Amino acid sequence: MRLWRDPLRRRWLLWATMGTLFLLVNVNRLSTAVLSENLMAAFGTTGAQLGTLHAVFFWVYAVMQIPTGVLADRVGPRVTAATGAVVMNLGVVWFALAESYLTATLARGLVGLGGSVIFVCILRFCANWFRADEFATMSGATFAVAGFGGVFATTPLALGVEAFGWRSTVGWIGAVGLVMAALVFALVRDSPVDAGFERIEGVPGQETLTNAQLKGHLAGVLRDRWIWVVSVMLFCTTGVNLTLFGLWGVPYVVQTYDVSVTTASTLTLLGGVGLMVGPPAIGWLSDRLESRVGLMVAGGACYTVCLGIIAVVGNPPLVVVGAVFLLAGVMLGTFVLGYSVVKDRHPSSASGISTGTANGAAFLGAAIFPTVMGWILDTYWTGELVGGVRVYTETGYRIAFGLATVAGVIAFVCTLWLYRHDGAATPESDGASLERVSGE
């Protein structure tokens, strides 16, 4: 079978296998939006407590990103990803069985712990199996998988919950995940050489790092101002997007427009669709144009304007809300280019560390924003409850979207900084830096 014997084909099969795990990571982490009312009713939570239950995944996920980068570079993506997947899915099953808020929070933390390794392992896998000028396309394609998972976490999940109840639906997702973990372990190999092939032309060789080299790379990454600026940008944009699509987007639409959770989830589904389309298309375009930063500036401006519309108007027509959610997903494709930017500035054998560090900041944002938005909503809450669920005010939602808009402005300023400093020498690199040849 050529799919198996040809390394240029096999890498797609392996990427897709790991991608399925990443899809499940996204279903789990974004499921709280659709489950919000079930969880509030099951555990009797306030908005801030629900925000925390959602965010605990992201806290653990964020903290784990630098260790994950080290594990991906040192142990390799296959074993790290398969182990993480087992841990994540045991956590999912535990969450489905949880009887108290505390148990549910611990279980969701376990889901975050296991899930935290998958994305960086996929990027590490891509650095081993794909050329540097294919990397933005591959990271964009991996984000598209996240979008696909996000779509599953909306209407399909809502329909599943309606038909089978939230506990059975979540439990089955965990069972499927355990099967996928076994498949990743059985099929994936860390590099073409590990799979018995020659090295793929144009892909840098991957030396095994010593502890001293690891430390040196980590220090080099943490000293690099570009990493910090990309990190702030990702902190804001990933934080806002995951909070909207993963938690507060659904209650906002349900309570502002008086529609069902299933209808509201169709709108947040558009965010997932945007993520499926934007990152791969923009990543591909960036690789073709050999340009990163110019696209990021344009994306930053558009993203901020979109969020600002909801903050200013409060309850624009639903079609506008849908368009904002869709564009927020599409524009994330420009921020994803940040992963290629940081990877190209450091040796390829340390790509797990550089991308993991930026991803850690992204998920710190995803951990902080839900709770802060929950506080804002609780602050403007008038005491109204329907079926044990808090009904928030339009003012609360407008201020929450105001915060999202400010985050967009900060991300935009970061892209301007990157634009201004584009072309500056990289601190250390053994690969062709697209930034240095972009001519932007």
Ligand SMILES: N[C@@H](Cc1c[nH]cn1)C(=O)NCC(=O)O
């Ligand atoms: N797709 C992003 C996260 C995101 C942002 N908005 C919606 N989803 C992603 O995949 N980030 C990397 C990761 O580790 O998951």
